[in-house]
Amino acid sequence: MRQQRVTLAQIAEKSGKHITTVSMALRNSKRLSQDTRETIQHLAKEMGYKPDPHLKALVSYRNKSQKNYPTIAYVTNWNTRWGWQETYAHPEFFIGAQKAAEDLGFKIEHFWLREPGLTHNRLSSIFKTRAIEGVIVASHVREIDERLKLEWDDFSAVKIDYFPHTPRLHVITNNQIQISRLAMQEVLKAGYTRIGYVIDQGWDITVDNLYIAGFIWEQQKLPIEDRIHPYLIPNKEPLHDWIKRTNPQVIIGEKNSVFPALEKLNLKVPDDISFVDIFNLDTSGTIAGITQNHIRVGELAVEILSSQIQYNVKGIPKIPTTTHVDGVWVPGKSLPIIKQN
Numbered sequence: 001m002r003q004q005r006v007t008l009a010q011i012a013e014k015s016g017k018h019i020t021t022v023s024m025a026l027r028n029s030k031r032l033s034q035d036t037r038e039t040i041q042h043l044a045k046e047m048g049y050k051p052d053p054h055l056k057a058l059v060s061y062r063n064k065s066q067k068n069y070p071t072i073a074y075v076t077n078w079n080t081r082w083g084w085q086e087t088y089a090h091p092e093f094f095i096g097a098q099k100a101a102e103d104l105g106f107k108i109e110h111f112w113l114r115e116p117g118l119t120h121n122r123l124s125s126i127f128k129t130r131a132i133e134g135v136i137v138a139s140h141v142r143e144i145d146e147r148l149k150l151e152w153d154d155f156s157a158v159k160i161d162y163f164p165h166t167p168r169l170h171v172i173t174n175n176q177i178q179i180s181r182l183a184m185q186e187v188l189k190a191g192y193t194r195i196g197y198v199i200d201q202g203w204d205i206t207v208d209n210l211y212i213a214g215f216i217w218e219q220q221k222l223p224i225e226d227r228i229h230p231y232l233i234p235n236k237e238p239l240h241d242w243i244k245r246t247n248p249q250v251i252i253g254e255k256n257s258v259f260p261a262l263e264k265l266n267l268k269v270p271d272d273i274s275f276v277d278i279f280n281l282d283t284s285g286t287i288a289g290i291t292q293n294h295i296r297v298g299e300l301a302v303e304i305l306s307s308q309i310q311y312n313v314k315g316i317p318k319i320p321t322t323t324h325v326d327g328v329w330v331p332g333k334s335l336p337i338i339k340q341n
Helices: 008-015 019-026 034-047 055-065 090-102 120-129 176-189 201-206 210-219 239-246 255-264 294-310
Strands: 070-078 107-112 134-141 156-162 170-174 195-200 232-233 250-253 274-277 288-291 322-325 328-330
Touching: 019 034, 019 294, 090 107, 090 134, 090 294, 090 322, 120 288, 134 239, 134 294, 156 176, 156 294, 170 176, 170 294, 176 195, 176 210, 176 250, 176 288, 176 328, 195 201, 195 210, 195 239, 195 255, 201 232, 201 322, 232 239, 239 255, 250 255, 255 274, 294 322
Parallel strands: 070 107, 070 134, 134 156, 156 170, 170 322, 195 232, 195 250, 250 274, 274 288
Antiparallel strands: 288 328
């Protein structure tokens, strides 16, 4: 009896990795760590996996002969066509998507929902006419949370972040709760008890208030008298007045929002007050905070979508999932450890 060939799906199931990760490991992709590649390659060898020579020849032929790669639609709904390129995080989502698409044999094309005369039905027709099967919904302003009415049964689709809330597609996003919790955990570990939290309310709404949720979660570890209510921007009370009134030892927030208020009060970081940036872009070791991995969000969106396309999974999922990308703590001089008695 002819022995059945071991498949990538079987290796993925046994390894606990995504099938795209297995495929990349077996191609020795440098985008994966050496340990991951070697572990999966060893497991594949142990299971008796052998590449299909006919399929390998076909892929090689296609790579050499085809100039037109399958297109993934990257659909945005910002105030202007490219306005999302001028904001935090969103440009890196797109960079990550482009990077993964190139690696997996796709190309990314941007579609703006506010293009004059472009209706949802027309956009669906454009996709079908051009044989576009994969759709990434990304960079939607929170002010427009209306249902996106594409003909979903004809497409595989995922969403970066939470807006629009309908349809309920699989979501890939930064882990906002983990980001705030990690910042708080490091601040608590450093010995601080009066902790201020400052965030743009619009940013928090965009992620379903998960930044503040993470902060409040960890804040419960503090005595009630030390708990400071979060400061939301915009606010009737100027930030510098709030800082003076609440007298925090440390502020968790975003540098460009917080530092002007500290300057008004002539407070120096870290001499007079400590600071943690949950949107940290500093690589000098001056500012402590969380580095958010936006490029990885974009990469995962394409990897998950690629798997749906491969297995012809289309339509709105019955049970949508959310894939979180954790932030990473970066120590910095702006958060000195308080000496304990």
